[in-house]
Amino acid sequence: MENEARESEPFPERKLVSNGSAGLYFVILVLFLISSGSGILLGLYYKPDVDEAYESVQDIVFAVPFGRLLRSLHYWAANSLIICIVAQIALMFFKRWHQDRGRHGWRADLCLAVLILMTAYTGMFLPFDQRGYWGTVIGANILRSGADVLTSLGSPPSLNPPLLLQGLLFNNNEIGDQTLARFSWLHFLVLPIFLGILLYARSKMIPRNTAIPSVPTTTTPSSRWPWLRLSPMLLFILASLLLLSYGFEKELATKANPQIPDNPIRAPWFFRPIQELVSHSSLIGGMILPVLIFIFLWMAPWIDQKKVARKLGRISFLSPFWGTLAFSILWCLFWLACSSFVASRQTLDSDFALLVAHFVAPLPVFAGVCLIWSAAVGFISSSRRSGFTALFTCLMACSVVMIYYVTYHRGPNWVFFLEPSGWEN
Amino acid sequence: MNKSCSKPTIVDPSRKSGRRSFLRLTSTLAGLLSFSTIGAAIARFCLPLKTRQLSSRILTLGRPREYPPGTKVQLQEGRITLLSTEDGFFAVSNTCTHLGCVLQPKKTGFICTCHGSYFNDEGSAMRGPAQRPLSWLRLGCWPNGHLYVACDEEVNTGTYFKA
Incomplete structure (x- = not known):
């Protein structure tokens, strides 16, 4: 099959196929270097010890010269890194760079995203503040909920991946010294090494003939010093990050209190979709859906191939991107409203609206409707590619809606508020 | 050159030599066994120690x-x-x-x-x-x-x- 396709396509055209997946790659590389550099410096003062961690971060913020700026720089570089890797994945999908030859780069990007999120998660615990402590407790228990299901299905502890992962990452049920030791080790050394190796490997997966600066070509004289040409970009990124960290300093939160969690306690923005999902069901929202989403993304280049995608006709209101965007925003908001409505009532009365809300509120219904919509889009436009575009758009749009919802509509005790001013007074 | 020296036998790749395949098999098995032992030891090292409380608080x-x-x-x-x-x-x-x-x-x-x-x-x-x-x-x-x-x-x- 593949050979036929290669032969049918004339060679020069093949060579001109452009894959711009390197555009953001360089930014990601620079951000990785900046966050590593600032992290190395922060490590000079940080003490990974439950009793001293918070105080050492306090020292960095209040006593060490430029410590506050450096910590903010680390924070902003890491946040930009997450934005860039998500943007990279979205770009690769929508521009179809993940198909055929781009599939290795696409999968490397998915691994990068997972590693970056893990680094962010372990880093969140290091200052031992409220958000980090309770985030870690909740993370350990999410794995626990998956482990409990497998145990009830009769799997022994040695063949229970969530349980093993929980043991490996958190070391114990009690979040304390041992967890901090492992998390700091992961955050300082293990994960950055994997990230570095993967970033290097990723640079080799960029097709040669693209107009990108990071892969040197010898044809033009100006590319003899490709890194020199990049230095303005590097300086620009560094300068804007420095400005950002100077203008918006990362505040030091209150110290972790194992007795009382903050009310409400919100995850950092990139974990808010998961936090919202988990507040409906820990098993489905915290374990099953993320794993399914990862499998879907991983398989995307395999299922969603150029050869398969064909268009027979298109109905305009079911445009895979814009139609799905509108639909998924509306559906996500409607579903969140329904589930909040159910949660605010203690008993079921015969009210019709409440009855509807009860049937609509469960998490599988939410995911199922997204799937059915995407399948319908793919079926009606008789293009597998359109269906996949719809599903991917749904995923992205729902994540953004959930980030917005958790930020502005979840108040104390995780209750729905129409606007943030509602819970302040 | 001494003609009585045995000629190098041409090994037919399709014909399975008993000794070679045996050595290959045993060395593969031994390698797998030793690596899996090391892997198991590393895995056991990483997993947490069980702390059992003898008496309830x-x-x-x-x-x-x-x-x-x-x-x-x-x-x-x-x-x-x-x-x-x-x-x-x-x-x-x-x-x-x-x-x-x-x-x-x-x-x-x-x-x-x-x-x-x-x-x-x-x-x-x-x-x-x-x-x-x-x-x-x-x-x-x-x-x-x-x-x-x-x-x-x-x-x-x-x-x-x-x-």
Whole structure:
């Protein structure tokens, strides 16, 4: 099959196929270097010890010269890194760079995203503040909920991946010294090494003939010093990050209190979709859906191939991107409203609206409707590619809606508020 | 050159030489075995040590008459609540069965500030994402008349302790 396709396509055209997946790659590389550099410096003062961690971060913020700026720089570089890797994945999908030859780069990007999120998660615990402590407790228990299901299905502890992962990452049920030791080790050394190796490997997966600066070509004289040409970009990124960290300093939160969690306690923005999902069901929202989403993304280049995608006709209101965007925003908001409505009532009365809300509120219904919509889009436009575009758009749009919802509509005790001013007074 | 020296035999790749295939098989097996042993040792090293408590942590409280029916006392830095009712005493764990946050007591029941689960005084999950009820802990009485609660020993829900 593949050979036929290669032969049918004339060679020069093949060579001109452009894959711009390197555009953001360089930014990601620079951000990785900046966050590593600032992290190395922060490590000079940080003490990974439950009793001293918070105080050492306090020292960095209040006593060490430029410590506050450096910590903010680390924070902003890491946040930009997450934005860039998500943007990279979205770009690769929508521009179809993940198909055929781009599939290795696409999968490397998915691994990068997972590693970056893990680094962010372990880093969140290091200052031992409220958000980090309770985030870690909740993370350990999410794995626990998956482990409990497998145990009830009769799997022994040695063949229970969530349980093993929980043991490996958190070391114990009690979040304390041992967890901090492992998390700091992961955050300082293990994960950055994997990230570095993967970033290097990723640079080799960029097709040669693209107009990108990071892969040197010898044809033009100006590319003899490709890194020199990049230095303005590097300086620009560094300068804007420095400005950002100077203008918006990362505040030091209150110290972790194992007795009382903050009310409400919100995850950092990139974990808010998961936090919202988990507040409906820990098993489905915290374990099953993320794993399914990862499998879907991983398989995307395999299922969603150029050869398969064909268009027979298109109905305009079911445009895979814009139609799905509108639909998924509306559906996500409607579903969140329904589930909040159910949660605010203690008993079921015969009210019709409440009855509807009860049937609509469960998490599988939410995911199922997204799937059915995407399948319908793919079926009606008789293009597998359109269906996949719809599903991917749904995923992205729902994540953004959930980030917005958790930020502005979840108040104390995780209750729905129409606007943030509602819970302040 | 000595002609009596045996000629190098041409090994036919299709023909399986008994000794070679045997050596290949055994060396592969030995390699797999040694690597898996090392891997298992590394895995075992990474997994946490089991800490088994020989005896349950016991928390001694006051005399039963110090807690008239209707009282609700927070113990163990808020991780356990002792309730006194007409039926007797009981102690519920205050760790949310959803994802492990510490519950905050309300006038009646407990609320989880993390994801909004609500439990009634008996520890049943009323609303929110939590499914399982809070665990009840074993209560007892010392010979000197003081109540105690065994912090790590669960009892069936509905086991009231009558002093």
